[in-house]
Amino acid sequence: MLSGQLNDIYNMLYGSFGPQGWWPGDTQFEIIIGAILTQNTNWSNVEKAIANLKSEKVLTPAKLHKLNTNKLAKLIRPAGYFNIKAKRLKNFLHWFDESYNLRPKNLEAVTTDRLRNELLSVKGIGPETADSILLYAFDRPVFVVDAYTTRIASRHHLIEDGVDYHKIQKLFESNLPADVKLFNEYHALLVRLGKDFCKPTPKCDDCPLNELPHNA
DNA sequence: GACCAGGCACATC
């Protein structure tokens, strides 16, 4: 059964790496900004960008909403794609202002499905970013799928190549209990495995998952 | 210097 296999993988990863302490961020707002900035980008670069926003004291909804887009782009420069990401942050803030008055608290009462759809309607927020925000900023039981998740699932024959985001997400969500803490840790552990072992090339020989019986 | 990193929107066929 898949649920058993997914459990074995989780236990092996947790045993190997321990708790990952995600999401790295002090506030819901910082998590949201980080989720957009980390698109296709190494987290260490995002940290530099966030440090810039903090040192300029603009890491609040109101301040970022007011900040000039070019100025914002300069501050987030280390995160890469800074022009497009500045626009994406602005798109998010525009929606956040118009619909929720820039208050994270106003999002708490919104149902997960509705919030997800509204986030997806913001230009620059796709499935992974939306789900990261739902899980890590708002504690909704949504499984986040990213490049690491896809690569690991494919390499360990949980899915076939070319399977879309929603199907991979469903694989995890329908075979695991809808538990925020579990989804939080599971995704973080998959990223950890991806960073340390499951790289694009060369394929990994000493991956901890290779010791699992179904991967022998 | 090549390759990679916690995507997404858009153009083109």
Next chain:
DNA sequence: GATGTGCATGGT
């Protein structure tokens, strides 16, 4: 509907 491309910095 599938496939290709631009966006960009910083670490290995």
